[in-house]
Amino acid sequence: MSSQNDARYTPQAIEIKWQQAWEAAHAFTAQRDPAREKYYVLEMFPYPSGRIHMGHVRNYTMGDVVARYKSAVGFSVLHPMGWDAFGMPAENAAMEQGGHPKDWTYGNIAVMRDQMKPLGLSIDWTREFATCDPEYYGQQQAMFIDMLEAGLVYRKNAVVNWDPVDMTVLANEQVIDGKGWRSGAEVERRELTQWFFKISDYSEELLDALDGLKDWPEKVRLMQRNWIGQSRGLQFAFGAVNAPEGFDRIEVYTTRPDTLLGASFVGISPDHPLARHLERHDSAVAEFVAECRKIGTTEEALEKAEKRGFDTGIRVRHPFDNDWELPVYIANFILMDYGTGAIFGCPAHDQRDLDFARKYGLPHPDVFVALEDDAPVDTVAFVPPKTEPVRYIRGFAGDAVQTGADAVDAAIALCESRGVGHGVTNYRLRDWGLSRQRYWGCPIPVVHCATCGVVPEKKENLPVALPYDEDGTPIDFSVPGNPLDRHPSWRDCACPKCGAPARRETDTMDTFVDSSWYYARFTSPHSDTPTNAEDAAYWMNVDQYIGGIEHAILHLLYSRFFARAMVKTGHLPESASEPFNALFTQGMVTHEIYQTQDAKGRAVYHLPEDVEDGKLKATGEAVRIIPSAKMSKSKKNVVDPVNIIQAFGADTARWFVLSDSPPERDVEWTSAGAEAAFKHLSRVWQLSDRIAAMPDDTTTDADTDLLRAMHRAIADVTKAIENFAFNKAIAELYAFTNTLSKAQASGAAQQTAMRTLAQLMAPMVPHLAEDIWARQGGAGLVAQAPWPQADPAMLVRDTVVLPIQINGKRRSEIEVPADLPKEEVEKLALADDAVIKALAGGVPKKLIVVPGRIVNVVV
RNA sequence: GCGGGUGUGGCGGAAUGGUAGACGCGAGGGUCUCAAACACCCUUUCCGCAAGGAGUGUCGGUUCGACUCCGACCACCCGCACCA
Numbered sequence: 001m002s003s004q005n006d007a008r009y010t011p012q013a014i015e016i017k018w019q020q021a022w023e024a025a026h027a028f029t030a031q032r033d034p035a036r037e038k039y040y041v042l043e044m045f046p047y048p049s050g051r052i053h054m055g056h057v058r059n060y061t062m063g064d065v066v067a068r069y070k071s072a073v074g075f076s077v078l079h080p081m082g083w084d085a086f087g088m089p090a091e092n093a094a095m096e097q098g099g100h101p102k103d104w105t106y107g108n109i110a111v112m113r114d115q116m117k118p119l120g121l122s123i124d125w126t127r128e129f130a131t132c133d134p135e136y137y138g139q140q141q142a143m144f145i146d147m148l149e150a151g152l153v154y155r156k157n158a159v160v161n162w163d164p165v166d167m168t169v170l171a172n173e174q175v176i177d178g179k180g181w182r183s184g185a186e187v188e189r190r191e192l193t194q195w196f197f198k199i200s201d202y203s204e205e206l207l208d209a210l211d212g213l214k215d216w217p218e219k220v221r222l223m224q225r226n227w228i229g230q231s232r233g234l235q236f237a238f239g240a241v242n243a244p245e246g247f248d249r250i251e252v253y254t255t256r257p258d259t260l261l262g263a264s265f266v267g268i269s270p271d272h273p274l275a276r277h278l279e280r281h282d283s284a285v286a287e288f289v290a291e292c293r294k295i296g297t298t299e300e301a302l303e304k305a306e307k308r309g310f311d312t313g314i315r316v317r318h319p320f321d322n323d324w325e326l327p328v329y330i331a332n333f334i335l336m337d338y339g340t341g342a343i344f345g346c347p348a349h350d351q352r353d354l355d356f357a358r359k360y361g362l363p364h365p366d367v368f369v370a371l372e373d374d375a376p377v378d379t380v381a382f383v384p385p386k387t388e389p390v391r392y393i394r395g396f397a398g399d400a401v402q403t404g405a406d407a408v409d410a411a412i413a414l415c416e417s418r419g420v421g422h423g424v425t426n427y428r429l430r431d432w433g434l435s436r437q438r439y440w441g442c443p444i445p446v447v448h449c450a451t452c453g454v455v456p457e458k459k460e461n462l463p464v465a466l467p468y469d470e471d472g473t474p475i476d477f478s479v480p481g482n483p484l485d486r487h488p489s490w491r492d493c494a495c496p497k498c499g500a501p502a503r504r505e506t507d508t509m510d511t512f513v514d515s516s517w518y519y520a521r522f523t524s525p526h527s528d529t530p531t532n533a534e535d536a537a538y539w540m541n542v543d544q545y546i547g548g549i550e551h552a553i554l555h556l557l558y559s560r561f562f563a564r565a566m567v568k569t570g571h572l573p574e575s576a577s578e579p580f581n582a583l584f585t586q587g588m589v590t591h592e593i594y595q596t597q598d599a600k601g602r603a604v605y606h607l608p609e610d611v612e613d614g615k616l617k618a619t620g621e622a623v624r625i626i627p628s629a630k631m632s633k634s635k636k637n638v639v640d641p642v643n644i645i646q647a648f649g650a651d652t653a654r655w656f657v658l659s660d661s662p663p664e665r666d667v668e669w670t671s672a673g674a675e676a677a678f679k680h681l682s683r684v685w686q687l688s689d690r691i692a693a694m695p696d697d698t699t700t701d702a703d704t705d706l707l708r709a710m711h712r713a714i715a716d717v718t719k720a721i722e723n724f725a726f727n728k729a730i731a732e733l734y735a736f737t738n739t740l741s742k743a744q745a746s747g748a749a750q751q752t753a754m755r756t757l758a759q760l761m762a763p764m765v766p767h768l769a770e771d772i773w774a775r776q777g778g779a780g781l782v783a784q785a786p787w788p789q790a791d792p793a794m795l796v797r798d799t800v801v802l803p804i805q806i807n808g809k810r811r812s813e814i815e816v817p818a819d820l821p822k823e824e825v826e827k828l829a830l831a832d833d834a835v836i837k838a839l840a841g842g843v844p845k846k847l848i849v850v851p852g853r854i855v856n857v858v859v
Numbered sequence: 860g861c862g863g864g865u866g867u868g869g870c871g872g873a874a875u876g877g878u879a880g881a882c883g884c885g886a887g888g889g890u891c892u893c894a895a896a897c898a899c900c901c902u903u904u905c906c907g908c909a910a911g912g913a914g915u916g917u918c919g920g921u922u923c924g925a926c927u928c929c930g931a932c933c934a935c936c937c938g939c940a941c942c943a
Contacts, residue, residue: 333860511943848877
């Protein structure tokens with residue numbers, strides 16, 4: 001027998017043993033069980049970048065705590081894992097290092113799976129898939145065809161970033177300061193015919209349904225609400241005085257029709273049909289518009305750019321006054337995608353319009369003034385909240401004094417009655433452009449035929465699989481552009497309708513499509529249809545979804561749309577149109593960034609493991625240290641958890657990422673805490689060793705104290721887990737461990753407490769918990785044992801300590817029976833020395849007793 | 860620029876409007892040891908010998924009482940539709 005001192009915590013031996021035991025017991029294989037309520041917990045699946053990082057460990061450990069806890073309280077749990085496997089990095093790797101995106105991706109998946117398995121996550125690995133599996137994207141193509149037939153997909157022109165040197169389309173992140181990241185050439189905006197999902201059909205529904213998502217963070221619902229951007233306004237036309245033929249009316253949309261009498265100019269987007277027309281006939285316009293198109297395609301770039309305009313010389317008439325003419329400017333800040341692509345500017349009540357008006361010498365008449373201050377606008381626009389009453393001096397509808405909101409309503413009503421436009425509800429949300437001119441994505445399953453036009457591929461021909469090589473020659477990724485476009489044997493095909501020679505669509509889908517339905521596929525991952533009705537009915541919805549706040553808008557909004565599209569096309573039940581019942585957004589794991597520059601002065605990033613003392617290990621070159629930011633593949637500021645697991649075990653890594661920082665907040669990775677976590681787990685192990693050896697002696701007085709603490713710990717830890725406060729659950733476990741290690745209770749009581757401690761720790765450190773559970777005589781696997789219940793009778797406290805405040809400052813305290821009536825508490829408080837001293841013989845002005853909480857004496 | 864969030868000891872953080880700093884890290888002191896490591900015990904918001912005072916990014920407000928609610932500001936972080 002080993003003595004106490006010899007017993008050492010050796011996670012390397014323990015962890016593999018229990019992982020094998022779980023596997024042998026099929027402990028985490030999800031099965032439809034009509035007798036039990038189901039619980040579906042899902043973490044956002046990873047991109048197979050090549051290795052896991054601490055952000056993954058944090059994300060999946062949180063999900064694992066939930067999965068293991070829900071299983072212990074009796075649910076039939078589904079906890080799957082897969083890979084978000086399409087995307088640009090695979091193609092970039094092929095360009096930089098040679099090889100094929102498919103080999104790179106599957107190789108990465110194999111490595112990352114091997115890195116993840118030692119974490120001991122309670123995942124049903126039988127359901128694993130990658131979105132680049134033809135079995136997965138073939139079903140996605142089938143749904144695309146269904147959505148096309150349901151009118152949810154269409155084609156239209158849209159602009160892309162075009163690199164004129166590499167002759168390729170660039171992603172926004174590949175455009176740096178308006179230049180292509182590889183070529184350095186000035187990026188142009190180019191228009192292409194592209195595929196779109198009609199998410200705008202669902203704008204109102206996606207907005208309204210947010211109210212029902214009670215278990216989503218309020219901030220996410222607010223961000224989505226603002227993103228969808230519902231607005232009520234007036235759409236009307238200015239009649240042109242001297243416009244080219246066909247442009248005698250300019251339709252504008254405004255959310256502030258109450259300011260119509262403050263209009264000083266009309267602005268149109270550089271992409272507006274009128275601007276396009278003028279561009280062709282006027283070189284000065286062409287030059288200005290070309291400048292505008294250099295700004296880039298992101299809203300951020302447009303908003304930050306200097307606001308500039310070009311006077312077209314065209315004049316329009318004010319709808320209320322035939323003699324009032326307004327100039328028409330092309331303005332670089334007006335989006336063609338929003339409203340009608342044309343606005344009227346009211347400089348007095350919009351800062352951007354005011355800056356513009358002052359720049360071009362346009363008037364800025366006040367429409368309304370503050371009730372108590374009628375100073376005219378000069379350099380700062382007067383933009384009060386719409387709910388605030390103001391005095392209209394150029395109003396035309398409603399009372400002189402009214403709120404902006406009321407004035408807008410009155411203005412719309414009046415304009416409609418005069419035949420000037422009509423009230424419309426607009427949305428900021430644009431249709432989802434899914435075309436990508438890239439290889440490594442799900443091919444869009446349509447064929448272009450000279451006679452039949454755009455024809456969907458026949459479903460029996462799915463998947464339209466990506467070609468691996470071309471007639472035996474590996475695809476060349478060193479050439480910029482889309483390899484599918486220059487792959488005749490793949491591209492040329494027969495029209496599915498008429499059989500004539502035709503060409504495949506060479507665009508692939510946005511990777512957001514892949515991640516918009518994977519949660520549904522997990523319910524029947526091997527089905528030969530996208531979903532299986534019985535499985536979807538049982539497992540949907542996701543009960544708890546966990547992922548980064550960076551996905552608060554796009555991924556989650558697209559998934560909400562896609563679920564509705566799947567309901568419409570019969571792939572999900574109506575009840576699954578909101579796919580995620582509860583959402584938790586974890587904070588990110590941050591780390592410093594290490595950067596050097598290459599010969600051309602471009603930034604090169606380095607992994608932390610390649611850096612030592614501020615220098616590259618390989619060359620000794622000094623690195624520039626950029627302050628902590630979100631761990632990202634592109635910045636290479638990722639930490640490899642594999643080293644931590646090898647040194648201390650998975651349980652230490654899991655314990656560490658859960659402790660200290662609240663899960664919703666960012667955590668800066670430091671190596672300091674890992675050793676401390678290991679020490680604590682070692683202490684728990686030693687404690688278990690000691691307690692297991694104790695004789696099963698008779699009950700002592702200390703037993704009740706220990707068992708009370710145990711029930712308190714059960715209650716507190718359970719509540720903390722339910723509330724996603726894992727850092728607090730761990731703090732409670734520390735406290736209970738300290739109590740237990742000092743307890744004078746009997747062996748039997750300590751063994752009971754130790755067994756319970758193991759159970760409470762099991763969701764966080766499952767391997768250690770199994771080992772202690774077995775040693776303390778627990779039956780079966782702790783992974784399959786029911787969650788302990790707190791006895792309410794053991795939670796009641798006999799006495800409480802009440803702090804006594806004098807004028808809100810704590811001065812003293814009294815210990816009283818928990819159920820002492822308020823009057824008695826008052827008497828005791830007034831008899832307290834500090835109170836007597838403060839009152840100095842007088843009477844208190846006020847005496848506040850909050851039962852069980854506090855006493856405040858106001859003197 | 861627009862939208863959303865965060866801010867508390869040396870550090871990570873705790874606190875249904877009711878004792879600010881639970882729990883952990885680090886640090887200091889001690890016990891054990893030939894010594895070190897480990898382990899264990901004590902101290903640890905700041906100023907002050909003490910009595911006492913100050914204190915939750917800044918300024919102001921509501922309240923018997925504010926980290927918590929309200930207003931203004933500052934700093935940092937996330938998103939901005941082709942990064943995933």
